[in-house]
Amino acid sequence: MTCFKLQFLILIFCALLLNQRASAEEMKRIYYGTTASPAHLPVWVAKDAGFFARYGLNVEPVQIRGGSLIALVIITGDLPLSGVGAESVVAARAAGGDVVLLACPIDADPVYLITRPEIKSPADLKGQASAVTRYGSTTHFYLRAALKHVGLDPERDLTVLQLGAGPEMVAALEVGRIQAAALTTRYAIRFLERGWPVLVDLSKTDLVYPASCVASSRAYIRAEPKTTEDFLRAYVAGIHLIRKDQNFAEKSFSKWLREKDPAIVKKSVAAYAGLFKPAPFVPDKGIENVVKDLLRKRPEFKEYLGWPEPFRENGPLEKVLREK
Numbered sequence: 109m110t111c112f113k114l115q116f117l118i119l120i121f122c123a124l125l126l127n128q129r130a131s132a133e134e135m136k137r138i139y140y141g142t143t144a145s146p147a148h149l150p151v152w153v154a155k156d157a158g159f160f161a162r163y164g165l166n167v168e169p170v171q172i173r174g175g176s177l178i179a180l181v182i183i184t185g186d187l188p189l190s191g192v193g194a195e196s197v198v199a200a201r202a203a204g205g206d207v208v209l210l211a212c213p214i215d216a217d218p219v220y221l222i223t224r225p226e227i228k229s230p231a232d233l234k235g236q237a238s239a240v241t242r243y244g245s246t247t248h249f250y251l252r253a254a255l256k257h258v259g260l261d262p263e264r265d266l267t268v269l270q271l272g273a274g275p276e277m278v279a280a281l282e283v284g285r286i287q288a289a290a291l292t293t294r295y296a297i298r299f300l301e302r303g304w305p306v307l308v309d310l311s312k313t314d315l316v317y318p319a320s321c322v323a324s325s326r327a328y329i330r331a332e333p334k335t336t337e338d339f340l341r342a343y344v345a346g347i348h349l350i351r352k353d354q355n356f357a358e359k360s361f362s363k364w365l366r367e368k369d370p371a372i373v374k375k376s377v378a379a380y381a382g383l384f385k386p387a388p389f390v391p392d393k394g395i396e397n398v399v400k401d402l403l404r405k406r407p408e409f410k411e412y413l414g415w416p417e418p419f420r421e422n423g424p425l426e427k428v429l430r431e432k
Contacts, residue, residue, distance in 0.1 A: 135166040136335060141178040141190035142169050144274055144365060145246065146294055146380045147320030148191050150213050150388075152364040153357055154346030163338035169364065173272050174242030176200075179323070182207045188328040189339055193246035194318040194390075198398045198419050202409060206325040209395075209420045211340060211388040212318035213347060217246075218311040218379045220296045221254035222304050223288040224281065230258040230307055236287040239269040239277045246319045247277075249401060251290040253315055258307045263404065293379040294365070297372050318394035329421060340428045347384045354381050387429055390420040 142148040151169055154160055160167040170187070172178050175196030181187040183205040192207075200207050227233060238255075240248040252262040260266065269286060271277050274295045280286045281299070288307070291299070300306070322343060329336050350357040358377045367373050395416040402409045412418065 135161065135164055137166045137168065138189055138335070138339070139187050140167050140169050141172045141181060141187045141192070143173065143175065143178070143191070143241070143246070143320065144171060144294075145191075145217065145292065145320045146361065146365070146376050147214055147217060148364075149350055149357060149361060149377070149380060150343050150346035150384065151191060152346075152360040153349055154342045156360045156363070157346065157349055157356070159342035159345045159349075160339070163342055165335070165338060165342065167339070167342075175245045176242055179205065179207050182323055182325055185325070185328070188332075189322065189324050189336070191320050192323045193249065194321060194394055194398045194419070195246065195249045195401065196244060197321070197323050198395065198412075199244060199402060201419050202402075202406075202412065206327055207323055208326055208329075209318065209390045210322045210324055210329075210336070211343060211425050212321035212390045212394065213385060213388045214320075214380065214383040215316045215318065215385070215391055215394060216310060216383075217250065217317075217319050218293050218309070218383070219250045219254065219290050220293075220300070220309050221251075221258065221288060221290050221307040222281070222296055222299045223307060224284060225304055227287055227305055230260055233260060233288055234265045237267040237269060237285070238288045238290075239271045239280055239286045241271065241273055241277070243268075243270055246317075247274075247290060249317060249398070250310065250319075252401060253317065254290045254308050254310055257310070257313060257315075292376075294367070294372055294376045297375055315397070316391050316393040317397055318391055321390065322388075324421075326421065329424065333424070336424050337428055340425055341431075344386075344388065344425075344428060347386060347388060350377075350381050350384055351386070354378065357381065387425075389422060389425060390416070392416045395419050 175193040178190050178192040179196040179200040255262040399412045
């Protein structure tokens with residue numbers, strides 16, 4: 109090969125490399141906080157399907173344990189767009205934090221209040237222990253809702269431990285460290301298959317609780333309206349793909365949650381696919397339920413009854429859906 113040809117090839121290689129770097133730099137990087145809830149599936153699917161990239165966004169999901177922590181990083185601006193349950197947002201916003209709900213893909217998770225085999229009735233749980241990921245998290249709300257549904261006082265009848273994540277809750281239930289847990293399909297399957305008692309299936313009640321919603325701050329929405337809307341465009345496209353192609357959704361579920369059991373993957377995706385809303389607006393009733401729940405310790409929250417506006421911003425999603 110002549111020296112001229114070699115120089116020419118080097119120049120071509122350098123040009124290609126510079127173009128790749130330029131393309132990467134043009135993509136806007138957004139770190140997006142999630143928990144291990146399958147309700148975050150629209151984000152993972154939109155990422156894997158290239159929907160975010162279509163709008164020039166390099167969205168990188170990051171798992172964070174607990175909704176209260178995610179609400180905090182939204183307020184600080186470290187993760188201006190993230191997935192979090194309504195309770196964490198309502199509590200933080202009412203305390204003065206700049207955090208607001210943008211979209212909620214489901215109205216409630218499929219959640220089961222599962223007990224150890226020796227528990228025969230709700231009365232047997234009095235004086236026993238249960239667990240949540242973190243106090244004030246989505247798992248905490250679901251546990252309180254389930255206990256109240258079966259006639260127990262969540263504040264007085266049980267000790268509630270803070271264990272950090274779903275696998276720790278499952279392990280604690282297995283060994284008898286706790287006697288009950290409110291578990292989503294992913295974690296409940298192993299107990300359901302073994303016939304462990306289910307005191308209530310919240311998906312068969314009229315409970316509305318907006319879990320794993322898209323949240324941001326009003327400051328960010330004002331400063332980055334196009335980014336916010338483009339994120340929601342890709343997010344809504346992710347929902348539609350889940351409803352259309354569950355096989356694709358299963359691959360994303362397995363990848364992002366590192367779930368190797370095909371039965372858990374298939375059953376979890378099937379349980380959620382039918383719950384995702386094509387128009388994922390924040391439900392008024394869900395915010396009302398959260399406010400009522402928080403009233404147990406914060407009487408001043410009474411002013412927010414029937415007043416969902418401080419906790420949601422529908423404008424960006426409305427604009428996106430009008431384009432359909």
